[in-house]
Amino acid sequence: MAKKIKAKKNGQKKSPLKKTSSSQFDSLLQLIRMTSTIIPDDVQRVILKALEAEEKNTTAAYAMDIIKANMELAQKKSQPLCQDTGTVLFYINHPKNFDQMAFTKNVEKAIVAATKKGYLRQNSVSSLTGENSGVNLGPGHPSIHYHQHKKEMVEVRLMLKGGGCENVSAQYSLPDVTLEAGRDLKGVRKVIFDAILKAQGKGCGPGVLGVCIGGDRAHSHAHAKEQLLRFLDDKSPLSDLAKLEEEVVMTANKLGIGPMGFGGKTTLLGCKIDHLNRLPASFFVSISYMCWAFRRQGIVLGKKDEIKKWLY
Amino acid sequence: MKRINYPFTQEAIRELKVGDNVLITGKLFTGRDAVHKYLHEGNKSPVNLKNQIIYHCGPVTLKDKLGKWRVTAAGPTTSIREEPYQWEVIRDHGIVGVIGKGGMGKKTLDACKEYGCVYFHAVGGAAQVLAEKIKSVDGLFLENLGLPEAIWELTVEDFPVVVTMDSHGRSLHDEVFKVSEEALKKLL
Numbered sequence: 478m479a480k481k482i483k484a485k486k487n488g489q490k491k492s493p494l495k496k497t498s499s500s501q502f503d504s505l506l507q508l509i510r511m512t513s514t515i516i517p518d519d520v521q522r523v524i525l526k527a528l529e530a531e532e533k534n535t536t537a538a539y540a541m542d543i544i545k546a547n548m549e550l551a552q553k554k555s556q557p558l559c560q561d562t563g564t565v566l567f568y569i570n571h572p573k574n575f576d577q578m579a580f581t582k583n584v585e586k587a588i589v590a591a592t593k594k595g596y597l598r599q600n601s602v603s604s605l606t607g608e609n610s611g612v613n614l615g616p617g618h619p620s621i622h623y624h625q626h627k628k629e630m631v632e633v634r635l636m637l638k639g640g641g642c643e644n645v646s647a648q649y650s651l652p653d654v655t656l657e658a659g660r661d662l663k664g665v666r667k668v669i670f671d672a673i674l675k676a677q678g679k680g681c682g683p684g685v686l687g688v689c690i691g692g693d694r695a696h697s698h699a700h701a702k703e704q705l706l707r708f709l710d711d712k713s714p715l716s717d718l719a720k721l722e723e724e725v726v727m728t729a730n731k732l733g734i735g736p737m738g739f740g741g742k743t744t745l746l747g748c749k750i751d752h753l754n755r756l757p758a759s760f761f762v763s764i765s766y767m768c769w770a771f772r773r774q775g776i777v778l779g780k781k782d783e784i785k786k787w788l789y
Numbered sequence: 790m791k792r793i794n795y796p797f798t799q800e801a802i803r804e805l806k807v808g809d810n811v812l813i814t815g816k817l818f819t820g821r822d823a824v825h826k827y828l829h830e831g832n833k834s835p836v837n838l839k840n841q842i843i844y845h846c847g848p849v850t851l852k853d854k855l856g857k858w859r860v861t862a863a864g865p866t867t868s869i870r871e872e873p874y875q876w877e878v879i880r881d882h883g884i885v886g887v888i889g890k891g892g893m894g895k896k897t898l899d900a901c902k903e904y905g906c907v908y909f910h911a912v913g914g915a916a917q918v919l920a921e922k923i924k925s926v927d928g929l930f931l932e933n934l935g936l937p938e939a940i941w942e943l944t945v946e947d948f949p950v951v952v953t954m955d956s957h958g959r960s961l962h963d964e965v966f967k968v969s970e971e972a973l974k975k976l977l
Contacts, residue, residue, distance in 0.1 A: 536951055539810060543912040543949065550917035560849050560862035560916040560937075595861050598849045599936050607823070609935030641867045641891070641913060667977065674973055677966060679867055679891035681913035728976050732969040737890065737912060739951065740965050770914035 501580070501782040505587035505633070508784075509565075512635045512774040513557045513596045516548050517789035519709040520685075520746070520771045524548070527683055527736075527743040537741025544736070544769060559681075559770040562597040563637035565619035568706060570632040577623050584621060588613050597637075622699075634706055634775035634788065642684060642768040645676035648698060651760040660760045662721060665690055672764045673729050673745065678738020681768035685709065685747040686725070689763045692753035701763040704749035706773060708789070711749070718750045725750075736769075746771075797840050799905040802885045805952045807959040811909065813948040816927075817844045817888065821866050823938035824931060825874040828882070835930040836940065838882040842909075845871065845889035847937030848920070858926045860943065864916035865890040868908070876900035892953055892962030901956045908954035910961075922948040 516524070528541040551558040567584055571577075589612045591597045601610045601618045613619070626632075649668040651660045656671050658664035669688060676682070687704030689697045713719040725748040735741025746769065755761065775788030793801050795815020805811065818836060820828075820843045828834060849862035868875075868889030875893060878884060879900040886906060887897070890913035901907060911919060928942030953961040 536808065536810070539951070540912050543915045543918050547912075547915040547918045550921065554917060556917055556920075557849055557862040558916060559914040560847060560864050560920075561866065562849070595849055595851045598847070598862070602935065607935075609937070611935075639914075644867060670973055670977065674966075674969060677891070677962065677969070678913075679869065681890065731976060732972045734965060734969045737910065738892065738962060738965055739910070739953070740961070740968070768914055 501583045501778070502586055502590075504776060504778060504782055504784045505583055506590050508633060508635050508774060508776050509587055509591040510555065510594075510596045511787075512637055512772050513562055513591070514551045514555050515774070516558065516771060517774060519789060521548065523709050523746045524683075524769060527746060530742050531736070532742070535741060536739040537735045537737075537743075540736040540739055540741075541743075557596060557598070558772060559639055559768070560598055561639035561641065562600055563639040563772065564643065565597070565613060566636040566638060566702070567619060567621045568634040568636070568703070569621065569623050570626045570628070571623065572627075572629050572631070573625060575625070575631065581621060584619060585614055588619055630785075631778040632775060632788065633778065635773065636702075636705060637772040638702070639681070639768055639770065642680040642766045645672070645680035646698075646701075646766045647672040647675070647764045648694065649762045649764075651762060662717060665762050666721060666725070668762050669725055669748075669764060670728070672766070673732070673734070676766055677734055678736070680766040681770060682734065682738065683736055683743040683746045683769050685767040685771060686745065686749070687765040687767065688748065688750040689761075690750065690752040691755035692761060692763070693756075693759070694761055694763075696753060697761045697763040698765065700751060700753055701765040704751055705765060705767050705771075706775075707749045709747045713750055715752075718752070722748045722750050797842060797885050799840070799885060802905055802907050803956050805907050805955055806957070807952055807955045807961050809952040811950050811952060813842065813886075813888075813909070813950060814946050815944065817842050817943045817945055817948070819844045819846045819848065819939070819941040819943065821845050821847050821938060822870055823934040824940055825871045825878060827931065827934070828878055829874040834882060836928070836942065838878075838884050840883060840885050842886035842888060843878070843884050844943075845887070848941060849916070850926075850936055850941070858929060860920050860923050860926055860941070862916035863920040863923060863943075864914055865911040865919075867891045867913075868893050872896060879904050879906045888950055892960065898954050898958065898960050901954055902958045905956050907952055907956055909950035910953040911948075911950050919948065922946055
């Protein structure tokens with residue numbers, strides 16, 4: 478059943494772990510395994526650059542060395558990079574006449590199977606009783622976002638976002654008197670740095686920020702998180718935001734927080750910012766912090782629901 | 790690089806200083822949110838924690854066909870959530886080490902000084918490197934709390950950590966926070 482496929486991503490090396498699959502369920506299970514165990518190439522590149530940047534024989538370099546070893550080991554053993562396999566977030570772009578309900582069932586089946594195989598930890602707990610469902614299903618779990626597009630193909634993106642980095646994510650309402658942050662990009666910049674300062678190493682830095690300016694509270698947070706689906710070397714098409722994205726990373730890396738908050742040169746690996754319209758009365762800025770163990774992957778499904786292409 | 794080996798002692802713990810890279814060999818007991826709440830509520834610990842190290846970790850565990858447990862991923866979880874309880878666990882149960890990530894607050898730092906305990910920072914997210922250091926799973930307690938929340942008794946070899954809060958009142962986390970806060974004031 479499992480055959481190797483040819484590398485399709487810009488002539489990059491093919492991974493022996495990327496195998497073809499024979500059904501929607503198989504493809505989704507593969508996607509979960511790959512996402513949980515392998516850091517996507519664009520993120521790996523930036524992490525390895527950050528490792529080079531740290532001074533030798535420092536605690537920061539020591540942490541980065543362990544991070545590198547961990548990426549290699551997780552891939553080799555096909556075991557979770559991090560024991561917190563996170564909130565399971567699916568983003569699906571599909572053509573018209575796509576059966577969302579049938580797809581959701583297969584997603585759930587794949588999650589249960591992935592939990593049994595240890596690609597996912599038993600990570601879904603009742604907020605009322607504290608009971609662990611044991612299979613990663615329950616109210617709100619998984620989180621599935623469907624979006625219809627004009628293309629004929631089905632794209633499935635998956636992000637596994639751990640609790641540590643979710644806990645240091647933040648939302649601000651501008652103006653913020655304490656931070657002296659007004660309703661403009663200067664104010665936005667101030668609250669972003671406040672979030673970085675407060676996060677220190679608690680979100681497992683060096684991290685990546687997804688930021689949304691505007692929207693209502695819920696949409697703002699969701700959109701901030703969706704920025705993390707962008708490639709790490711991607712720039713906002715809006716020049717003001719592109720500038721801010723770059724400047725935030727540069728300045729954050731002068732703060733000396735460093736990997737794990739041990740002190741050091743790399744505090745942020747990236748920052749992706751977008752905006753939504755707001756009401757005249759509201760001005761929210763939402764910041765979604767992603768840890769270095771940045772688990773996201775995606776697939777394009779072929780006609781027989783096989784994995785046709787890997788997206789990252 | 791320093792080493793501490795089981796059985797752990799107060800004396801060995803007192804010698805550790807902020808910034809020390811340490812390899813731990815011996816026994817660890819995992820315990821995170823539910824365990825700390827359980828102990829805080831006055832319940833008796835199912836294991837004697839005197840002179841032991843507690844590891845803030847909810848591992849990924851699999852049971853093989855013979856019913857034997859295996860830990861397949863075991864990085865640290867964020868420690869600050871245990872800040873309300875940790876000092877009490879140090880005082881009442883006599884633990885000499887806490888492993889976690891992100892650091893803890895003043896209550897814990899004070900307890901480390903008063904009762905002789907140290908905070909070890911493991912690299913967050915490094916679940917494979919750390920799971921490899923686990924040589925055996927020796928016990929499972931409070932399984933009813935859910936597998937990630939239960940107490941797992943583990944034997945580890947050369948488990949890599951960094952001392953970020955010592956028993957002399959120093960905290961790397963406080964120091965880095967102050968430095969970064971000052972730097973930010975200048976850059977904003």
